[in-house]
Amino acid sequence: MAEKEMLLVGSKTKEALKSSGLNVSSDALEKLNERVHQMVKDAQERCTANGRKTVRASDF
Numbered sequence: 001m002a003e004k005e006m007l008l009v010g011s012k013t014k015e016a017l018k019s020s021g022l023n024v025s026s027d028a029l030e031k032l033n034e035r036v037h038q039m040v041k042d043a044q045e046r047c048t049a050n051g052r053k054t055v056r057a058s059d060f
Helices: 010-018 028-049
Strands: none
Touching: 010 028
C-alpha cells in the first residue's frame, strides 16, 4: 500500500494516547492515519451522494 500523507499531528496524537499511561508503538500513528484517510474518503462519498459540495459533520 502506498504511504499516505500524514493528516495527524504526531506529537499531539502521541501525547493524547500516552496521557492514559500507555506507550505508543511506532506503527500506531501510521495505522490511525490510514483510518483517518478512509473516514475522509467515506465522508466525501456521502457528501457527493447527497448532492452536496460541502462536507458536514453528519457525513462522518
